[in-house]
Amino acid sequence: MGHWPRPANLLLVRxxxxxxxxxxxxxxxITSLRTLREPLAEAGHPSVTVVPAHPAQGAEPGLIRLPALACGIADLRLARWPLRPVRSSMIATLAEHTPDLIHVHSPGPVGLLGVIAARELGVPLVQTYHTDLHAYADAYRVPDFALRALARLYSRRLESPSLCTHRRNLTMKLRLWVQSEGAAQAHPSPLDLGNQLLLGPADAVIVPTPAVLERVTLPVDPQRIYLVPTGVAKPGPAADISHWGIEPGDKVVLFVGRVNREKGIDLLLPAFDRVLQAQPRARLVLVGAVYEPRWLRRMIRNDRVIVTGQQPPEAVAAAYQRADVFAFPSGTDTQALVLQEAALAGVPSVLVDPVLHRRGALAGAAVLADKDTFADAIIELLADPAAATALGELARANAARHTPQAFAAAMLDIYGKFVACGRTRSATPARADAAHSAA
Structure with missing residues (x-):
């Protein structure tokens, strides 16, 4: 990875x-976070990362591992909730690392601790809205009462003598926000309430693509929202994947990501059955963790589907090299870094999300389909290698603009504003036109 210089007048940021x-x-x-840290470190800006502990985590400098337990969903581990008096000892431990700024990447217990730590340590807070929580709640049919209970729990954890926005005032504020947005509901949803609790204290809220803002209206002052596309590195060395059973004459349709219902696998598998009718030598390769194996087995109706499970980067790079078409049926992704990874390998993509197609990092250099035409779009690309190659090269050129170095430079520009000025809640907020375009 190339080095980019740190301007002489820019202070070091921890x-x-x-x-x-x-x-x-x-x-x-995880990919976004790790992609960001490396060029920042090369430019002289060290990072410490607070994560839920996992017994399979290897040795890695700069990690603070919090005690955590498996929650039984998608291999997620929940760290200990920041309860008093344990919270005080946690904050004291974090304070020893003297951070200049806190960057929260997720809305769980660790992210909640980050919001509290920024307040207690008096340092600027930046948050990235990575996940479309509304889409995930819909995909998993999470009941409204459970979301409201979770919002109340977060509210209690965030309350303190120094926090003047209590639940009643916060709910009133959200109602006013809903009315100002012209929304149909009479009351704010529990997810909107949760977003306000977590994102409200942030000096800056990062969104990775404009697609986020087209899908979700964040209860955040637009002046504090910054658009910063995540950079993606070119594929690294490729491993030997001959044991997967792909034969030389096979046409490979590839999917990379969690092989789960929120990713549209229930659209992809029936579509591939139709692909086989036109292309009998086609193979569907599903690379990624499987968290509902029985559900997946029921969905697979032929022996041309290869399920690899989660793979190391070298095997994923080899899968991209072998692929003829990248199939992405998800409608819940805010940026879909795998689309950029496939593009950097020159693989054309078919997707169903019109917002991500129009406003994502590929800037339209992909085939847009819907649930009825998804199979047809894949078949057309498999049948016309020249068109597929041309589309893959255009996608590669668009994706190549979003490098890890550009990503880190954009984030460092935002960090520097708030570290240099301290917490400027009452000052004039940073201008929205400082946001970096995804185009």
Whole structure:
């Protein structure tokens, strides 16, 4: 990875990241975080990352591991809630690392601790809205009462003598916000309430693509929202994947990500059955963790589907190299870094999310389909290698603009504003036009 210089007049920034998801699990939040830290460190800005502990985590400098237990969902581990008096000892431990700024990447217990730590330590708070919580709640049919109970829990954890926004005032504020947005509901949803609790104290809220703002109206002053696309590194060395059973004449349709219902797998598998009718030598390769194996087995109706499970980066790089088409049926992703990874390998993509197609990092260099035409779009690309290659090269050029170095430079610009000025809640907020375009 190339080095980019730190301007002589820019102060060193010590960043403390907070994330509820980390290795050995793999997802977009982890990829984004790790992609950000490396060029920041190369430019002289050290990071410490607070994560839920996992017994399979390898040795890694700069990690603060919090005691955590498996929650039984998607291999997630929940760290200890920041309760008093344990919270005081946690904050004291974090204070020893003297962070200049806290960056929260997720809305779980670790992210909540980050919000509290920023307040207690008196340092600026930056948050990234990585996950479309509304879409995930819909995909998993999370009952409204459970979301409201969770919002109340967060509210209690965040209350303190120094926090003047209590639940009743906060609910009133959200109602006014809903009315100002012209929303149909009479009351704010519990997810809106949760977003206000967590994002409200932030000096800056980062969104990775404009698609986020088209899907969700965040209860945040637009002046505090910054658009910063995540950079993606070019694929690294490729491993030997011959044991997967892909034969030389096979046409490979690839999916990379959690092989789960929120990713649209229930659309992809029936579509692939139709692909096989036109392309009998096609193979569907599903690379990623499987958290509902019985559900997946019921969905697979032929022997041309290869399920690899979660793979190391070298095997994923080899999968991209072997793929003819990248199929992405998800409608819940805010940025879909795998689309950029596939593009950097020159693989054309088919997706169903019109907002991500129009406003994502590929800038339209992909085939947009819907649930009825998804299979047809894949078939057309498999049948026309020249068109597929041309589309893949255009996607590669668009994705190549979003490098890890550009990502880190944009984030450092935002960090520097707030570290230099201290917490400027009462001062004039940073201008929205300082946001970096995803185009």
């Amino acid at each position: 960043i403390m990241h907070f994330t509820d998801t980390y290795l050995p699990r793999r997802d977009g939040v």
